[in-house]
Amino acid sequence: MTRIGVVVFPGSNCDRDTLHALELAGAEAVPLWHEAADLGGVAAVILPGGFAYGDYLRAGVIARFSPVMRSVAAFARDGGLVLGICNGFQVLAEAGLVPGALLRNRGLRFLGRDVLITPERLDTAFTRSVPDRHPLRMPIAHGEGCYYADEATLTRLETEGRVLFRYAQPDGRPAWTGDDDANPNGSLRGIAGVLNEAGNVAGLMPHPERAAEAILGSDDGMLLIRSLVESAAERAAAGGPVVVAAG
């Protein structure tokens, strides 16, 4: 069984849901305490949603300096699979493991509601089980989810195929800035998820683990959880990091 770790920071609140979703997908899901530097031989790491260290100063910044994050950064550098969800995305961005930053929502309000997102890539470690580019439904729950990067970085992300997901209209067209209904936090170029350069680290603002069973209103998120578990299993079988190259 593939072992996947879920980091638990003080203030994480989606760790249990994420562990549960991983178990549903057939993984051995283990919590990783923020003060422990040992990742316990996991084949992939998820940084879950929540409010790590109270989100003081800026969301994700204090978590970046925790002992576990030093290990996660080293794991990522070695090609290990890392997925940051919501607050986990903010931590990855603050740590420089994925490009950009998550700013205060354009409308200033905390947003907790379903959104639609369209995968830009179906051939990544995080989307390989997604059958097609139809929009997926899953919730967002954040106050700072407005994706920002400078123009040069945004263009580079697009040309290198590192935009993983965009917020979408019901018909699947991307939801640009200004479309407050489909892209409610105002993310630039509608970006909801990005990849690092090597394609082994992903940040995603919506919550796949909260849409992992039909009883939750959507099980679209399970496609992403399953993708990660399959990719991690491959990595474990190969006896080392499996890096799915971007671009």
Place this chain on the structure above:
Amino acid sequence: MTSDRQDGRTGQPGQSFRYAVNVMPKPGILDPQGRAVEQSLPHLGVEGVGFVRVGRRVELSVAAADEAGARATVDRLAAELLSNPLIETYAIELLGAVAPLEAIR
């Protein structure tokens, strides 16, 4: 002050210096807080005020042999922790030399 006491645990001897680090959103970065303040101005009956930007101010004391050493520490903290260089700028302001942190503790 509590913050001084915590800083004092570094146990460095000598003087300490008090700074303010003023962190501001970079020009061109959408600042919804600043805009919310602007939008409240008509309710106050205030006219002729615009371009409001909301930032953050952090004050801290640093024990060091001299001001240059203290400033180097503040500069590192400001760049790595107190601000995010992608979206914010910072300015360091020396508030003055203060009692050694040891004495405060």
